Amino acid sequence: MNRVLISLTARQLLGRRRTALIGFVLALPILIAVIYRFSDEAGGDTSTEEFAIGLVGTLIVTLLLPLVALVLGTAALGAEIEDGTAVFLLTKPIERWRIIAIKTGVAAAATAVLVVPVTMATTWIIHGGPTADGLMLGLGLAALVGAILYCAVFVALSAFTSRALIFGLIYVFVWEAFATNLFNSLRWVSVREYATGWSDAIISVTDTDIYDPRLAVASAVIGSIVVLSAAVAYGTRALSRFEIGERA
Amino acid sequence: MNAAVSVRSASRWYGDLVAVNDISFDLGPGVTGLLGPNGAGKSTLLHMMAGLLKPSSGQIHISGEPVWQNIGMYAQVGLVPERETVYPFLTGWEYALASARLQRLPQPEVAAQAAIDMVELGDAMHRKMGGYSKGMRQRAKIAAALVHDPHILILDEPFNGTDPRLRLQMTTMLKELGDTGRTIVFSSHILEEVEHLAEDVLVIIGGRLAAAGDFRQIRRLMTNRPHAFTIRSSNNRALAAALVDRPHVTLVSFDSDTMEVKTTDFGAFTEAIAPLIQSSGVELHELQPADDSLENVFSYLVAQ
Numbered sequence: 001m002n003r004v005l006i007s008l009t010a011r012q013l014l015g016r017r018r019t020a021l022i023g024f025v026l027a028l029p030i031l032i033a034v035i036y037r038f039s040d041e042a043g044g045d046t047s048t049e050e051f052a053i054g055l056v057g058t059l060i061v062t063l064l065l066p067l068v069a070l071v072l073g074t075a076a077l078g079a080e081i082e083d084g085t086a087v088f089l090l091t092k093p094i095e096r097w098r099i100i101a102i103k104t105g106v107a108a109a110a111t112a113v114l115v116v117p118v119t120m121a122t123t124w125i126i127h128g129g130p131t132a133d134g135l136m137l138g139l140g141l142a143a144l145v146g147a148i149l150y151c152a153v154f155v156a157l158s159a160f161t162s163r164a165l166i167f168g169l170i171y172v173f174v175w176e177a178f179a180t181n182l183f184n185s186l187r188w189v190s191v192r193e194y195a196t197g198w199s200d201a202i203i204s205v206t207d208t209d210i211y212d213p214r215l216a217v218a219s220a221v222i223g224s225i226v227v228l229s230a231a232v233a234y235g236t237r238a239l240s241r242f243e244i245g246e247r248a
Numbered sequence: 249m250n251a252a253v254s255v256r257s258a259s260r261w262y263g264d265l266v267a268v269n270d271i272s273f274d275l276g277p278g279v280t281g282l283l284g285p286n287g288a289g290k291s292t293l294l295h296m297m298a299g300l301l302k303p304s305s306g307q308i309h310i311s312g313e314p315v316w317q318n319i320g321m322y323a324q325v326g327l328v329p330e331r332e333t334v335y336p337f338l339t340g341w342e343y344a345l346a347s348a349r350l351q352r353l354p355q356p357e358v359a360a361q362a363a364i365d366m367v368e369l370g371d372a373m374h375r376k377m378g379g380y381s382k383g384m385r386q387r388a389k390i391a392a393a394l395v396h397d398p399h400i401l402i403l404d405e406p407f408n409g410t411d412p413r414l415r416l417q418m419t420t421m422l423k424e425l426g427d428t429g430r431t432i433v434f435s436s437h438i439l440e441e442v443e444h445l446a447e448d449v450l451v452i453i454g455g456r457l458a459a460a461g462d463f464r465q466i467r468r469l470m471t472n473r474p475h476a477f478t479i480r481s482s483n484n485r486a487l488a489a490a491l492v493d494r495p496h497v498t499l500v501s502f503d504s505d506t507m508e509v510k511t512t513d514f515g516a517f518t519e520a521i522a523p524l525i526q527s528s529g530v531e532l533h534e535l536q537p538a539d540d541s542l543e544n545v546f547s548y549l550v551a552q
Binding site for chain 2: 001003004005007008011012015083084085087088089090091092093094095096240241242243244245
């Protein structure tokens with residue numbers, strides 16, 4: 001049963017056009033890293049770590065990662081609900097938590113497979129090899145955790161509303177990019193902060209001007225577990241109460 | 249013993265709109281047609297029976313268990329939804345097999361093949377469903393719904409978009425399933441579809457149950473209702489004079505070159521009209537029923 005659910009979700013998610021578009025967008029930071037590597041900037045005023053944090057930390061982890069997760073997370077369940085194919089699954093004796101968990105897992109795996117290698121490769125290219133400060137692994141870990149948490153949130157959101165994509169965009173661009181920066185206490189309700197908080201365990205240049213995650217590792221781990229559990233529980237509840245043709 | 253399907257005072261409303269209004273009935277083995285015009289509330293009722301909509305009030309049970317939020321019931325229920333959406337990247341075989349595996353059947357390949365054979369989709373079973381015709385998609389949906397040999401089969405407008413061959417084949421198949429003790433309920437807005445397949449019928453109009461029971465009785469009620477005919481002839485007045493003597497003719501009215509005749513007995517009128525025209529020496533140009541739309545038929549049933 002699980003295999004069928006995984007296969008259906010993966011085949012639906014990784015359509016050629018969607019994957020090609022995401023691949024094209026994710027090629028941009030690699031291209032920028034290559035340009036940096038072979039330009040004068042590589043030995044200039046901006047340190048390699050600062051450039052890596054700027055490009056990988058900001059562009060990939062805080063912008064491209066949530067966008068890819070949003071596209072795949074909302075497509076994993078929301079697209080099926082929208083086009084009516086979800087009725088095929090919903091009229092089978094399958095526990096709703098299983099549907100949510102598998103949809104989340106597949107979307108997260110697809111997001112991670114696309115984003116984590118790009119995150120690590122970009123860091124590698126900028127440094128011209130593996131980094132001693134743990135930046136490559138740390139940012140890769142942040143991308144992995146972010147992929148899981150963002151997808152859990154967006155799959156749950158798509159079980160609740162047909163406007164998950166819009167709400168997701170508002171969350172990424174208004175809440176995380178703006179509100180959490182404006183009010184420091186809001187870092188506790190930000191997937192991005194939980195994801196980057198994990199990297200504190202690996203990256204040695206944290207707590208410096210270069211890189212300073214706003215949550216400690218322990219807080220990030222606890223927060224991540226809470227977000228993941230709450231998203232799966234909420235998504236399961238929403239799907240259990242799902243009514244055909246009644247989506248707001 | 250519990251009825252296969254039991255609907256008790258079920259209503260469903262959306263804001264101020266009442267889609268299904270206080271409907272009660274029981275269904276047992278056999279084929280039951282849910283007949284009604286478009287927008288009557290048929291799909292809403294079927295979706296409530298399939299556990300995909302929560303009744304605003306009332307209860308719906310399948311084999312004695314409530315259907316809402318009861319995923320276990322899908323082991324004995326099959327649903328063929330009206331919306332013809334299937335996974336376009338799957339073949340018909342993969343679709344039926346996925347359905348069998350999701351039903352946790354012990355031999356999913358055997359069950360999938362049997363379902364594919366039942367709907368005669370064998371020739372196209374290895375083609376992607378994205379390239380299927382409407383009728384083939386319908387076959388695939390029915391195969392997926394039948395794969396676990398459900399006790400109860402719910403079909404929403406199953407004949408939409410089907411060719412005559414598939415229609416005949418589906419009619420035979422559903423009759424056979426009904427005869428072997430399964431409870432089949434299907435919706436349609438076409439009287440003839442229901443007539444060919446269902447022994448029992450539920451007539452729904454405006455969200456209310458207008459009639460329920462044996463199809464032949466309801467059909468008789470429909471046939472014996474007052475009928476109106478529009479007639480155009482070479483001498484309407486002479487024909488009218490002959491018609492008003494008939495006891496079953498209740499009204500004759502004129503409108504430029506046509507006249508409208510109302511009768512309380514459809515059979516007697518249709519038997520009498522031809523000899524009457526002949527004996528009156530008039531030439532008939534046109535004779536057609538004036539109010540034979542399904543809505544009119546249903547309106548009459550509701551009034552009864």
